[in-house]
Amino acid sequence: MDRDQIICPCLDITAGQIIDAYEEGAKTVEAIKDVTGVGTVCGACLDEIEELIQNL
Ligand code: FES
Numbered sequence: 001m002d003r004d005q006i007i008c009p010c011l012d013i014t015a016g017q018i019i020d021a022y023e024e025g026a027k028t029v030e031a032i033k034d035v036t037g038v039g040t041v042c043g044a045c046l047d048e049i050e051e052l053i054q055n056l
Pocket residue numbers: 007008009010011038039040041042043044045046
């Protein structure tokens with residue numbers, strides 16, 4: 001997984017930011033959304049986040 005890969009183009013949020021949030025305790029998509037704001041614009045990235053965290 002490339003940490004610099006943009007997962008949420010709406011907010012320019014990278015895989016690295018998602019992984020960091022997960023490692024800091026946000027273990028669900030909802031929690032990661034609360035912490036990073038990811039997925040709060042169009043929501044199209046939420047499935048990708050789910051997939052990403054399942055592989056962590
Ligand atoms: S791609 Fe993440 S909110 Fe639009």
